[in-house]
Amino acid sequence: MSKFRFVAPCHFGLEKTLSFEIKKAGGEDIAVTDGRVCFSGDEAVCARANILSRTAERINIILGEFRAETFDELFEGIKKLPLSDYIGRNDAFPNNGHSLNSKLTSVPACQKIVKKAMAVNLGKAYGLNVLPEDGAERKIRFSLMKNMFTLTLDTSGAGLHKRGYRRESNAAPIRETLAAGIVDIARVRAGDTVVDPFCGSGTMLIESAMKALGIAPGLNRHFSGENLPFIPKNVWREAREEARSLIRTDADFLGMGFDIDENCVELTKQNAKIAGVEKCIRAEKRDIRDFTAPKIPVKIITNPPYGERMLELSQARELYGIMGSRLIPLGENSLYVITPDEEFESVFGLKAAKNRKLYNGMMKARLYIYNGR
CATH class of the missing domain: 3.30.2130.30 (VC0802-like)
Structure with a gap:
């Protein structure tokens, strides 16, 4: 070698x-x-x-x-x-x-x-x-x-964010690699329940499910490195076999997604099926105004509408206020929200335990982290 x-x-x-x-x-x-x-x-x-x-x-x-x-x-x-x-x-x-x-x-x-x-x-x-x-x-x-x-x-060919499951998406989806990073920060595990009240095309839920079930993101796609003559074909085959052996078939993960747009709900279901995680993801149409967290402790991980996804900053902030009224107090739930709005905490109504600077493409954003008690 x-x-x-x-x-x-x-x-x-x-x-x-x-x-x-x-x-x-x-x-x-x-x-x-x-x-x-x-x-x-x-x-x-x-x-x-x-x-x-x-x-x-x-x-x-x-x-x-x-x-x-x-x-x-x-x-x-x-x-x-x-x-x-x-x-x-x-x-x-x-x-x-x-x-x-x-x-x-x-x-x-x-x-x-x-x-x-x-x-x-x-x-x-x-x-x-x-x-x-x-x-x-x-x-x-x-x-x-x-x-x-x-x-x-x-050696990758198409960017590694292209897992193959998101053939269609909503207007401004979060990139899969960024969603996966947030899921890692949230320490999603096999027995967790993850909720996304703005599920869009389901990226956050699907990345959570793939992480929890140990499904490698590149398991079912091609890489340009497979055609390089100095890299033996067998190393790709062996790497895929190893990845398949790491899949957890006994994981008790559940992903729950909600969105006001029926098309987004259907996209989430469709993309989850393509990703092979449809059995552990549920999605339904629901306005954030009607959101009620499950009675069990959950991790709420979300990318609420902003920028291209909303016409006005004032509309986005109105939404953050509604989020606060529906999610606070968090109780045993933890919350992870990515947004470029530096005023999120004050509008939401609760100071985060900590926040991390991230970039969604060229847009600077912050991941606000709230830990359950």
Whole structure:
């Protein structure tokens, strides 16, 4: 088996959760920075990380890292990398990336330099003046952060948030990887009951159920790394077999979802069925004004409407006030609410035990955490 260095980007605020997932997948030499986790491992670690991670956005092999403040430095740095170890004679290698707090700010310009330098590098390695690029596609991703350039090879394909169950969704769904991070923070376990009074397309409930039942998020999807010639096919098969062995068939989990929109209720049921967790999720149409918590202790985890999901901030805050009137006192229930509204606590009517800064895409939000007594 070979040893690789990987990088797994994630939502800002979920780095600690992801680092734990990577450790469980067998990753070593783990380094955590803002919005990403780097680690070392072999081909089997690559497969397990893709299949098992709930919060990683993708798993990329690092092809090289160096400082680049000019286009010349970028070009010359890429020319020195061992690219032919990863990219074949006929492979296509499209690239995209991003730049943050760096002197090279133009991503399109960087893309052109990356493409040209890679072509020179590979052309020399294979003795070709023109590379055919008529073979398999190897997606290249780069990042420039504080003038440090990182070139990577994607092993995930579609983003890891695409589990396969949410073929349809409501207007502004929470991304699956962020929902999974919140579920982890809430410490959802096999015997828990989770309630979402704004269930939308069911993402929070489904991620809770998959966590409780030990269902790996990538168990039933394909990864671009499965087509890489230097990663044996058997490591993917073995990783899936291992993931299946971890499923808890005796879990006593229950997810209860409510929404004022009948279409959202049906979406939740449909998506839960696709995810294979329909037997432990119930959903029904109910206004938050009519919400009553079950008589047993529950974990209420929710992403109430805001921003694109509401026309006015005033409407959202009116909703928060209604939430407070229906949920307070919490009793033995715990509550986890993600919202970008910094005034949530005062409108809701109760100060959170603590809150965590998270990012829903590029939108800064806070997860307000209320512990039951």
